Amino acid sequence: MALRRRALLFLLLLPMFRYRILAVELYSTNVNPIVQEFRRAELSCIITTTKTLSPRIEWKKIGSKETTYVYFDSKLQGDWANRAELNSRTSLIIHNVTRADKGIYRCEVVAKEDARIGAEININLTVHVKPVAPKCRVPQSVPVGKSATLHCQEKEGFPEPTYRWYRNDETLPLDSKTNSKFQNSSFTVNPKTGTLVFSEVQKGDTGRYSCKATNAVGDAWCEALEMEIYDLNIAGIVGGVMVVLAVLLLTTVGICCAYRKGLFVKKKQNGNSYKTPAKPDGVNYIRTDEEGDFRHKSSFVI
Structure with missing residues (x-):
């Protein structure tokens, strides 16, 4: 019985073996x-x-x-x-x-x-494909307390590279809060987009910033760029505004006083003023008491 089953199974599988042998x-x-x-x-x-x-x-x-x-x-x-x-x-x-x-x-x-x-x-x-030198954008100067965003981007490398930022050749962590050395800073780095974002810059954030793009093949750097953090002189700004307002106020008062004194009003001419009529060339006129009118001089040539 078992032999018959094996023979039957072989006959059933034989076409499959034959097809496999003859198939490319x-x-x-x-x-x-x-x-x-x-x-x-x-x-x-x-x-x-x-x-x-x-x-x-x-x-x-x-x-x-x-x-x-x-x-x-x-x-x-x-x-x-x-x-x-x-x-x-x-x-x-x-x-x-x-x-x-x-x-x-x-x-x-x-x-x-x-x-x-x-x-x-x-x-x-x-x-x-190995990355090429990424393009970096770093603001030249930012006032203390303001936000700032630094950009680093590369479009040639494959697979897409990840990014790392450096300040004065020192590696920056992805989050300043994770490293006590940068506790006076407030920044985050996005390694996929290449952005370095400061929520509020401080004087200690001044320095030369560079970025590196890296993938499985290699890496490439952008040129280091300087970012300066300066103090905002609030007192100087307020003083300057006050000076401008004072000048505008004095100018306005001066103009009002001038109008009141009539310095900007033109004087009218007297209505009885007599304007001597123009004389033709070569003719002189005289007036006598007897004639009561004008007559020609004897020198007048007819």
Whole structure:
């Protein structure tokens, strides 16, 4: 009875064994390779079983909008022709990897003599990029008691870097309250955004501030910038305001007094004033008691 059961089980599993033997299968030693930019990347694709002596091999880069051939018709395509090669017939090696090479690559094998003639495997290539010098923004001067925010940002590195701030080359904690050495300060550091925020700056916060961006590949610094904390002269400001108000008040009083005294009113001309009429050239006029009117001089030439 037991022998019959074993024989029946073997007959049931025999088609599965036969299918497995005749099917092309692929394997990868690393489906998620991570490499540093400008290094060498190996995309492993290995044929484990096939009865086809010369299967057709293709590599494609799968994009969100389009698919690009890397290896097709037994030739490397495009930019990969100058910096890529096949290794052990199916694996793909890319030299001088750039950040543009990151993405999903598909290895496809077609074996016409196998029962299952096609197989494929996806390789997700990640390229790590070292950070470049971050851009830092530091206020030059801030009055005591006011808030201040310092910025540090870098956009090239991958994975995204974390940030650390320094004052006079000394590392600042993420929170000034956690370190007794900085108990007279009131700041917090956000390592993800790169911001250093002071709620109320003090004289002791004066110094040269620099920032470092770090990821799995390396780090980079920004140039140190000076921030000066100065005392706000309240008495001087109040005194200056009072002087300005006093000047304005005296000016106003002076103008009012001038108006009252009539210094800004023009005098009217006398209505009986006589203006001698203009005389034509070459004519003189005289008046006698007898005639009671004007007559020409004897020198007048007609």
